[in-house]
Amino acid sequence: MASSIYFCDSKGKSLLSRDYKGDIPTSAIEKFPFLLVEAEEDQANATPIIQFNGINYLYIQHDNLYLLALTKSNNNVAQIFLFLHKIINVLTDYFKELEEESIRDNFVIIYELLDEMMDFGYPQITEIKMLKEYITQKSYQLERRSKKNQALGPPSAITNAVSWRSEGIMYTKNEAFLDVVESVNMLINPQGKVLRSEILGKIKVKSHLSGMPDLRLGLNDKIINAENNKGVEMEDVKFHQCVRLSKFENEKIITFIPPDGEFELMSYRLATSLKPLIFVDCKIEKHDKSRVVINTRIKAQIKKKSTANNVEILIPIPEDADTPKFKYSHGSVKWLPEKSLVVWKLKQFQGGKEYSMYAELGLPSVTIEDPQFQLKRPIQAKFQIPYFTTSGIQVRYLKINEPKLQYQSYPWVRYITQSGDDYTIRLK
């Protein structure tokens, strides 16, 4: 497994490290900046695994940081990469932002966490909520006589079968909030034809429930039941580790004891052919050496009752374009020269409505670049549509049962559809 873990700055210089196995000399990390430079020069081979001198450098990037694991043997690399991402999740949760500064400020607690999360290269306890119970910013004294010292020990939960929830949680008002969030990714060609579309759905839960509640979630069965050809077919479902997987496999029932607070209960993916929710028709005419003219028409192809919020249409323009002129009836249009984009924003966009925008930008009379070799960027669209799921998924019920406390509880459900990170329209 991983021999050591390193946090490095943007140049690849080590900021903090933890050596788990002692089989790789510290000089190995000194090579990392050079290896990064080489990777930079040879983009096609710049994979997240670099081999050098018999040592494997597995690295991920987080803003300006590199997080890497060094190993010599034939390891489960998928696991190592996920563990590195997990470290980032945990530390971000602890420090709000994980950056050079926060690593320097919190080195003591990072060492503690690294010690707890991995032993001899094997991932151990990575559940944020559990870690937070016994690794805190505060320093505490080990009082030998005090009975309180139970609380300072490892939460008994971490080694239990229910390793994600402690006992004795109390709320005066027992509530559970469910958020069904669907992200739609779509690739649309210049003719308006959808080349690829998928829905990435998530059900997030915020649990404010006392004791050890056992929950049962009911969804409309056309979703869960893949054999049913009516309706949408859920292609793949992934569950938080609290969900009893064999129960789901055999009976298609989702039952679980939730962690306290917020967590992602499940995610699902649907690859159905969809109609564009926000239709974008954009014509960009480029008159070389004088100007570029953009004509955009957008239409909200959703129910009249629904409204898309925070709609943003990001239109790429040539890097050297300047002096923008805009004409539009709704929303606001901005030119972002540093990103070479024109952004059209609409706070609200009601279903069935159609708006248009006209933009004209000047181009310098002298260009160095051959226009044919310019980066071809697509148009991106961003939006949120509340009270609506594209797949038609619905929560039928959420039964909450706490055998000892028998309290009354209130489940709340919200639905929202939003653009995924790849809702793009190709340009000619």
Place this chain on the structure above:
Amino acid sequence: MSSKVAVWEKKIKKLFQAPRKGETGELRAGLVSQYANERKDTIKQVIAAMTVGKDVSSLFPDVLKNISTHDLKQKKLVYLYLMNYAKTNPELCILAVNTFVTDTEDPNPLVRALAIRTMGCIRVDKMVDYMEIPLNRTLKDENPYVRKTAAICVAKLFELNREVCIENGYLETLKKLVEDSNPMVVANAINALAEIHEFDPSLELLTITPDLLKRFLLALNECTEWGRITILTALANYETNDHHESSHIIERVLPQLQHSNPSAVLSSIKVILLNIENLKGTDEYDNILKKLSAPLVSLVSTPPEVQYVTLRNIRIIIEKYPNILTNYFKVFFVRYNDPLYLKLEKLEIIVRLAVDNNANLILNELKEYGYEFDVDFVKRSVKAIGQIATKLPKKSEKAIEILINLLNERELYDQVTVALRDILRSYPDKSSLIIPSILQHHEHLIDSEAISSFIWILGEFEVFAYDTNLVNFVENFKDLEANAQSSLINTIVKIIVKRNDLRYLFDKIFNEIDDIDSIEIRDEVYLYQRILSLDNSKEINKIILTKLNKISNTIPKFQPEALEYLIKELSTLSSVLFTTRISKDSKINQITKIKDIKINVHNEENLLDFDGEDDSGDTPAVGSVNLLDELNDLFTNTSFNTNSVQSNSIATSNNINDLDFGFENSSNNNNSTDNDSSVNRINNNANGGINKDLLDLF
């Protein structure tokens, strides 16, 4: 607010000051201060200095004085310091033993676990003697948190001192812990056993009995995500031929495909694939395979690094189970913001998934890529279009059309010419579609492979006015690169034999042979000179005019044994790099083997030496070398061009781990097997072609 920031800044500055004179002294004073707070702050400063890479090992005795404390944070820091600098002061480490031993009896399980965890990390021989009692105690601790830590400690101890570990029966205790009531202890016991197994396979610690198998399958549902991966990995090593057992394992592992941890999913897929062959021929077989598609596809929506691992693994899986993802080909269309390495990897998958009924969509998508910005990506896309054309005869015309448009519009002369050459080898009857466009743009060719492709096309299809073109090339013979030169000589000889024409061009080259830099090319010229001077024209025709075989697929494939091996290695480093074993211990072994290759190559050279006319023995002769049996476990036997073997052995001796395959197909008509590859574990379909190519020379 600002004052707070200022205080912090001051504090940080204090912590990260550059070393200055007397700093160590100050720290030393702080460590022995009479005030607990000051001591604690100083320890923090010492750790901060350690973090930024300063050597603070000289403070060892003073830090050690602070080891017995009731402040858990301070204890952790002192332990951390000990772990880092134990090696520099092995003698003094013994002073800490007492505290360690006492700590393993602390009422607080956190302290007990911390002590035993740290003891194992102090890799000092003397420590071993003192570990016996605490380790025994903690292995039997009532608290599972302590037991799971002690389990790992056995593996640590084993690497320090094998004998002590065996004598004290720790290995037996570990085996018992595998049956512990607590899933986390089970997982760590398996981890420790696996670690020891890797270190010394002869102990056969990981033999899974049917009883153990049952326990594993039960624990699977209760473990943390990492524990599940551990168990799944152990299950993957369990081999059974029993149909029912396999079916049972698969049934229990299938629910894990729904786990949110992608690595757990990938490990589950691996276990299922390793057992599914026992179910071949049953209804279950197809059903189970179908169930794998969706989870595999979901793995493509993970963070880029995990995606990369997945894509490389998918390439292995679809080679064994080609239909598993055919319907999901769209998932592998690139996203504009994918990093380049993912885009290239997705192309590899797309060409492999192409079949007649999805090829139109795929070709349209690839065409789109042909107009992208990034040169490497565009080049690979062009190659992909060519690969699909050779793979799917019905779609070849569409592919040719796209390629010719790219040639005209996107000015991708080199790549398209090379791709079209491959297509011509598969479909010689399509020459009238292709050759006019190539002729139109041939002056723009720069890349030597493209130039040699063009020369080959000239001779093979006796293109209009081929002679003027060839004359031009001969006149600039010296400017050509070796593989283009070789191609040119080939082509001229071919025309001499076929048409009894252009002899003067060959003579011209022969007369200026001393100007040729490459020894190989000189050899080649001599060789042909001698062949052409043979009396027997029938023999000459046979040698020179042998047609190359048609190629039907230019997508590289793994050799069957390699494929079996890689399926077993899914999700490991080997499966991502497509290499042979990556193991620190077998390194010496491998180097000896490389030495053997060199010797073999050398022998072959001598055998192939034509006569005394060759300058010296170190001239690499043109020919193929069959690797001998002793190499079989390292490299599967394949024939190489001598040149590539030589460069390979140089590369391999630098770093054995770099043995990645990548025997990109070479369907060139000359011996330009200048693959960017090294030793290949891929069975190249065009391999026969290469041998033929070589034959072509003789």
